[in-house]
Amino acid sequence: MRIEEITDEVAERLKVSQAEETQEKTPNSSSQDVPATASAAIFPELSPARATTGKKTVDEVVADLKKTPFFMTELEENDDTEAFKALAYEGTPFEVAIDFKEHGNECFRIKRWADAKEFYTKGVLVLAAEERKRAKGTQNPEEKEEDVKGQRSVLESLYVNRAACHLELKNYRSCWLDCSAALRLSDKNLKAYYRSAKAFLAVDRIEEADDACARGLAIDENNNPLKAVAREIIKKSEEVTAKQKKENERLAREKRRNMMVRAALKARNIKTRTTAQPPEMEDAKLQLVPDPDDPRSSLSFPAVLLYPAHLESDFIKAFNETDTLADHLGYVFPLPWDQAREYTLAGVECYMETLSGGLIKVGKKVSLLKTLCSGNVEVVDEVVRLFVLPKAKAAAWVQEFKTKKAAEKGSG
Numbered sequence: 001m002r003i004e005e006i007t008d009e010v011a012e013r014l015k016v017s018q019a020e021e022t023q024e025k026t027p028n029s030s031s032q033d034v035p036a037t038a039s040a041a042i043f044p045e046l047s048p049a050r051a052t053t054g055k056k057t058v059d060e061v062v063a064d065l066k067k068t069p070f071f072m073t074e075l076e077e078n079d080d081t082e083a084f085k086a087l088a089y090e091g092t093p094f095e096v097a098i099d100f101k102e103h104g105n106e107c108f109r110i111k112r113w114a115d116a117k118e119f120y121t122k123g124v125l126v127l128a129a130e131e132r133k134r135a136k137g138t139q140n141p142e143e144k145e146e147d148v149k150g151q152r153s154v155l156e157s158l159y160v161n162r163a164a165c166h167l168e169l170k171n172y173r174s175c176w177l178d179c180s181a182a183l184r185l186s187d188k189n190l191k192a193y194y195r196s197a198k199a200f201l202a203v204d205r206i207e208e209a210d211d212a213c214a215r216g217l218a219i220d221e222n223n224n225p226l227k228a229v230a231r232e233i234i235k236k237s238e239e240v241t242a243k244q245k246k247e248n249e250r251l252a253r254e255k256r257r258n259m260m261v262r263a264a265l266k267a268r269n270i271k272t273r274t275t276a277q278p279p280e281m282e283d284a285k286l287q288l289v290p291d292p293d294d295p296r297s298s299l300s301f302p303a304v305l306l307y308p309a310h311l312e313s314d315f316i317k318a319f320n321e322t323d324t325l326a327d328h329l330g331y332v333f334p335l336p337w338d339q340a341r342e343y344t345l346a347g348v349e350c351y352m353e354t355l356s357g358g359l360i361k362v363g364k365k366v367s368l369l370k371t372l373c374s375g376n377v378e379v380v381d382e383v384v385r386l387f388v389l390p391k392a393k394a395a396a397w398v399q400e401f402k403t404k405k406a407a408e409k410g411s412g
Contacts, residue, residue, distance in 0.1 A: 093130050094147065097123040097154050104161060117165035120158050127155040156185040163195045175199035176208075190216050190223055197229050206237050257292045264288060264299055268321075268369065271355070271378040278381035284317045286382040298322055301368070303384040305332065309393045312337060319384055321369035325350055325362060329388070342390035349394040351387040352377045357405045359398055362386060 104119030166175035179196035193216030200209035
């Protein structure tokens, strides 16, 4: 075909298309403007299937397609999909579920718990689909009452068997949910009570375990597995009670010790303050030593030695109120980073910040208690903070500290 012929054909089609658009816009115009035969030749009649979607949007067509198993991108759990899956197996839903149950039992006997669970799940899906049909009133009209009872009996056993798999796999929540599903079908199922009790017991939900066990024993008081789990519940309950008692005693002891520490601080006139974000100190803490339960014991503080001239610090886990700075500086010095050997016991001065934001000089041979009970300083977040500086740099740093504090107050 030559290019001229192709161009003519395209032009003819455009004419027809434009004529149809004009006819739609002007319904009173004559239909003879466009020959019907030409339109039919170029645009053939739609097929019946295509005609049903002709007035739908693209999204509506895609949504309809996804309801068809062949085009599904996600497997929805509904009657259509379950019926479609059941077609892959021969027999009625009852027969298919029985087959899955038997395969699951075989796997369970050789302790292939995960495989057994999958087979039981397939059986559950088939019979659960039938249950949903009955709920909607779309079941087989020829279905007999004995057929329904048979299916529900198998479904009950599938739930219970799958619960056993979940118990072995330690999927405890799934276990008691399956047992609950089985009990909705029959509240006399002793295996469901037993396995749900075991699952609850495994996660220390003693009350639920005891309730499930008691309901089972109410049906059969001589059931040995339930009697055995009842003994386990009693033992576990005693263990939990003893553990809780021990924890309560620990909490009471901590509360009592904290009250004694607060009383000791108040008696010594030591001021304290707690911030919104106290530091993490692991096991270091403000406490009475050597006996935290004896009010005659002395206070021991965590302390930080700050070296602002060199932006370094040391942490002292236990600074007793009877200790002096010299007691601790004696083993802290010499400092590993002090190459100039500026930090010596005789060559440093020590300070603490006051309540008003100033500084107070701390004697190296004065006990910590004497400094803290003066009323001019406070212990923040239970930690004593001490500034240590070489004598040659102390005056300049003190002046800089005061200037910064004054600026902060002015801006505030």
